[in-house]
Amino acid sequence: MSSDKQTSHVVHSLTIYQVFQELDGHLADTAEEYRYDVESGLVKLQNTIAGFTAARREQDERAARRHHEVTAAFETRRNLIKGPTAAARQQIVAERVAGLNISPLKITSTTSPETALRMGDAATGEERWSLTWLPEKVLTRQQAISAMVLDDIISHPDELDSATMMLVLTELVAELAMPLEQALVRLSFIKKDTKPPRPKRLTHPNPRGSQTVDHLKPILREAK
Template sequence: MKFVTERTERAAVGTIYQVFVELDSHLAQRDPEFRYDVEAGLARLKNSIARLEARRPGRGSDELGSPAYTSVSTDQTSALTSWLAGSHGSQIHRYLQALNVAGLRITSANSPEFAVRIADGIRGERWRLSWLPDRALSLAQAISAMVLDEILIAHELDSATMLAVMGELAADLSMPLTQALSQLASIKKWRQSHAATGLSTSTPSAAGNARRSVEHEAPDSIRELHPPCVPAQMRPSPMAT
């Protein structure tokens, strides 16, 4: 992956700024009512460059609250950069520090919850989440779900802003916040009950020690760790005998 240094960034900004201006002019000629926000576009670009620079080897990730990255692909780096530059705000950046994002797995230093990559499809990667095992998610959705769990571990109960951010993260998963919280509470209660009775509550690392492909083992390993996540009212009735 090619990183942009301060010198090349300064040289590129003027050129890119001119490109944005020309783009604005070109689109305005086709649609007189259209105006491209050059300053906003340049600001977003510089923000992305800064985040890529912060992840350069030898640079700490704590400045921007970035997660640790291990063997991630170019597409994954692009998706993560877009997620970091999204609309959730700086409030969540510190929660990212506990995450370790690898090519096939996302884990947390604070929580047993995890995500695994199960396949690569036409629309990109598909991931499964430990507390939503019956849904295929994008990488961005998996990150949102992991961050939501991190916030619940150490969040500000009286913060209306943080509550709104949690609602946005749940919306990334196409579900109301109340449903996401209920799902997480159910999983954590299940883990606690198994721990109390001495039954296995395997951590994410226990599911991937075998030298098999994560894509093949992920669905089964997740279901072994967690009960079916289907609301009672949605479960099929027993067949009449």
């Protein structure tokens, strides 16, 4: 009898899963709002997945645009450092030369009052030119054109970036056998309408001698 009594008090244990399964079943039977609509749930899940997909696509597109912008900026910076090719620099100079008024005796610019004048030719027949902004140098015709282009670029750089302009100016002053700093200082005095330091001698880029600048003053006054 004692054995039967012990048997009647045996308690069967339930797992957590079973408990919640029973609870879900009870709520589904008794609470309308607890019943799960499989179709609407599937639609909601699809919409959620689509939203995540769209957000990821937009994030990928933003990353691609940012990568393109960074790459383009890097290429632009590298090109500025490297500078334009020699052909591109020659094209820049050629376009400036085309804007000059070049005659056998005079070279003028539509953007600057500076002028190049032809003096008496050398004994060898080589043309000799003088500039209003650089009267102490006797130049060849090509050097006079380069000097006029240099003044034109400094006066009106237009769309040239600083790196390109410095490369072109450096090449132009090399033809004049003078440092770029000296040319810039001279032109800055001219643009401010002040007198630059007066040169002592008139010299040729490849001097065979020197002469005073006094005989050039009437010619320069007429050009102005």
